[in-house]
Amino acid sequence: MKRALVLVLVLVLLLLLGIGAGEYVTTNFAFRHWLGDLVRRGELKALVGRRGIYDSDVERAGHSLESLIDLAKVDTAAARQSISSAAIEHQMDLLRWQFGDKKSWHAILRQSATTRRALRREVAANLRDRSWLEANIPPNDSGLRHFHDVQSERFREPLRFRASHLFLAAPDGYPSEVIEAKRTLINALAARLQNGESFPALVAQFSEDEATKTKGGDLNYFAERRMLPEIFRAAQTLHEGETSPPIRSRLGFHLISLTEFRPPRLLDFEEARPEMIAALQNEKRVQAVRALLDRIEVGVRRAF
Secondary structure, three states, X not given: OOOOHHXXXXXXXXXXXXXXXXXXXXXXXXXXXXXXXXXXXXXXEEEEOOEEEEHHHHHHHXXXXXXXXXXXXXXXXXXXXXXXXXXXXXXXXXXXXXOOOHXXXXXXXXXXXXXXXXXXXXXXXXXXXHHHHHHHOOOOHHHHHHHHHHOHHHHEEOOEEEEEEEEEEOXXXXXXXXXXXXXXXXXXXXXXXXXXXXXXXXXXXXXXXXXXXXXXXXXXXXXXXXXXXXXXXXXXXXXXXXXXXXXXXXXXXXXEEXXXXXXXXEOXXXXXXXXXXXXXXXXXXXXXXHHHHHHOOOOEEEOO
């Protein structure tokens, strides 16, 4: 069975390094290169489960054979991880949006000698890997506490807000008729909120942000540097409990409900935890994965 092995290996490596589920699809040059590499060549170097790893795979991916075996182990271990169709389609949308319009998207697929269905399988496999890693590699509290102690000034919190949003996807480059339809809908939803309807209920029904719609649209706490500028500016104009008028960002349309305002201060350990995990994941996640893989009993046979 032919698979875009280089795409799989590099995307899984990004997952190992802790890059968020949506972030890896936003780099155009990488997607263009990985998408078309569909043929394995060279000597068979190893078998992981039923998957072969070949000379050309090692050369093209730029990793050692041992690294590729580790990555294939992750893929094997994660094979039964459950991923929703909605999550897969969200990632597929993120991919497609990188190429402006449907015509450009289909042209890229044709040039790369692949299909949307084949690419969807690869995206699903990588989402399974990510989900499996998150379930099996919990944060290391001792490492986080040490990091907090020696880097405390790094977690001096600037002005922060906690807010929820209702999001309709309409990124720059979308067909104008789709953007206008989303604009009409967001205006209608804003009017319904003005008439007293529940923000969480409308989020659950209409929001297209799969990561937050089941949580009332909660974006958690954010500072200016970690939020779309349009959302941050809107939050600055609101009082707690207020909802913004429709906002247009480069990704689409938003309605923002402000939950809490926090002035600048030094974060305590628990509040800083998400920031510390994000800061440490590149250097810590790979070592943790490596240690975990050493304990996984999978059939690996090298063929030389």
